[in-house]
Amino acid sequence: MAASVLLRTSACWANRIVFRSSWGHSCRRFSSGWRKIQAASLTTATRLRPVHVLVGTGGGYVGYWQYGKYKNRELERQGIEVPPHVANELEVALYKSIPTRLLSRAWGRLNQVELPMWLRKPVYSLYIWTFGVNMKEAAVEDLQHYRNLSEFFRRKLKPQARPVCNSHCVISPSDGKILHFGRVKNCEVEQVKGVTYSLETFLGPQTWTVISKGEDDSGSFQDLLVTKDGNQLFHCIIYLAPGDYHCFHSPTDWRVAHRRHFPGSLMSVNPGVARWIKELFCHNERVVLSGEWVHGFFSLTAVGATNVGSIRIYCDRDLRTNSPRYCKGSYNDFSYISSTNKEGVCMRKGEHLGEFNLGSTIVLVFEAPKDFTFNLKAGQKIRFGEALGTM
Known part of the structure; x- marks a missing residue:
């Protein structure tokens, strides 16, 4: 009798030990998996820097905008007049926040940089090809004559190119x-x-002086x-x-x-x-x-x-x-x-x-x-x- 009780007690304790071991192993596996998920999330968040977010959202917006333009072009081809989409105040403010004045000053300084002789023809030829410039109208057709981009932009025309x-x-x-x-x-x-x-x-x-047609300026x-x-x-x-x-x-x-x-x-x-x-x-x-x-x-x-x-x-x-x-x-x-x-x-x-x-x-x-x-x-x-x- 005592041996039977002792045997059952030993079996019960063995089952408890096995259960606790299995439960502990499962908890450790869950904890390890959760830590991996947290680490992956942290790594992803670390990798998603502001520039990536801006590029992603900007690219999505450009794609959406281009799709809208494509739809409008299709409607115009069908003879349907498309009313213009006017930007709201927030869109205008966001656009104006771009430092275009600073960029323009930087571009102006870049234009003044004198290009070496060997680089002038490739640079100007690329610009001519991109924007369809007709150099046959220029007073000086030789691309190497223009020392910098500014001179090229402000090139003079032949007198007969634009009759008045x-x-x-x-x-x-x-x-x-x-x-x-x-x-x-x-x-x-x-x-x-x-x-x-x-x-x-x-x-x-x-406020400037113009010819007045009368003394009454209430109009x-x-x-x-x-x-x-x-x-x-x-x-x-x-x-x-x-x-x-x-x-x-x-x-x-x-x-x-x-x-x-x-x-x-x-x-x-x-x-x-x-x-x-x-x-x-x-x-x-x-x-x-x-x-x-x-x-x-x-x-x-x-x-x-x-x-x-x-x-x-x-x-x-x-x-x-x-x-x-x-x-x-x-x-x-x-x-x-x-x-x-x-x-x-x-x-x-x-x-x-x-x-x-x-x-x-x-x-x-x-x-x-x-x-x-x-x-x-x-x-x-x-x-x-x-x-x-x-x-």
């Missing part, structure tokens, strides 16, 4: 693509179809610019691509009386961004030249863009653009009229006026009789010297 149309009153001041044109309505200007900006915000307060900003009864305001926007001729010229015979420089952002001004960001040209740095022509008010505005912080006006040595520091919303005025110069700067049609370091945008806003008509189509390519419109 004398039979029309307003010509294109530059090579480029017509983004939009027409009459100014309700103090709003369309940068592309369906996306507008405020004329007053773009040009700034009307709208648009009315203040129209100096003659029966006239209206017209506008035309020309986008200069990187491969275009980078200089701009006087679009008509006129007298430049005033310069206003708006420091600002340097966002891209290509047509896709112009469809996306409302008042794009009001955000960007720009130089407004205003004065008079035979029919009243006339203005030409050179708008800066990414990598185009440098805007040069040949008759204005004091102008400095893309400064490291500026006050948001500020502008600098300068009058070309003085006690010794009552006329300002008189420009002839086709005369050299200024230049960009890379492609950008020219905006014309001018007064003309109601029968003025544009000889243009939105989206068409145009060259300096060709007619914009006539009466």
Whole structure:
């Protein structure tokens, strides 16, 4: 009897020992597996640095954006008009947070670096191939003549390459693509179809001297610019691509009386961004030249863009653009009229006026009789010297 009890007790203890051993082994295996999972998670989190997250999310967004553009192109091919998608305030703020001014200054310094003779032809040939530059129009076709990228961008043309149309009153001041044109309505200007900006915000307060049609200045900003009864305001926007001729010229015979420089952002001004960001040209740095022509008010505005912080006006040595520091919303005025110069700067049609370091945008806003008509189509390519419109 005692032996039987002892045997059962021993078996029970043996079972307990086996169970505890098995349970302990299972716990150790679970603990080891859990530690491996934690270690793998920690390793993955360590490897996922901010740059990886940014690249991943950025790549996904670009892919989504490109898919949207593909869908829009398919709809346009079917003849269906696609309304522009305008960025919200957060999207604009995120875009403006990119240090485009710093990048543009760095690009400007890079452009000034003199290239060795053996490197000039390969570098310029790549640029010519990428952007479709026609070097047969250049005054100097030899690529080794241009010491740096800046000289290549600002190359002059052969005199016969751009004949100036004398039979029309307003010509294109530059090579480029017509983004939009027409009459100014309700103090709003369309940068592309369906996306507008405020004329007053773009040009700034009307403080320069113009011919007054009356003492009453209680009208709208648009009315203040129209100096003659029966006239209206017209506008035309020309986008200069990187491969275009980078200089701009006087679009008509006129007298430049005033310069206003708006420091600002340097966002891209290509047509896709112009469809996306409302008042794009009001955000960007720009130089407004205003004065008079035979029919009243006339203005030409050179708008800066990414990598185009440098805007040069040949008759204005004091102008400095893309400064490291500026006050948001500020502008600098300068009058070309003085006690010794009552006329300002008189420009002839086709005369050299200024230049960009890379492609950008020219905006014309001018007064003309109601029968003025544009000889243009939105989206068409145009060259300096060709007619914009006539009466």
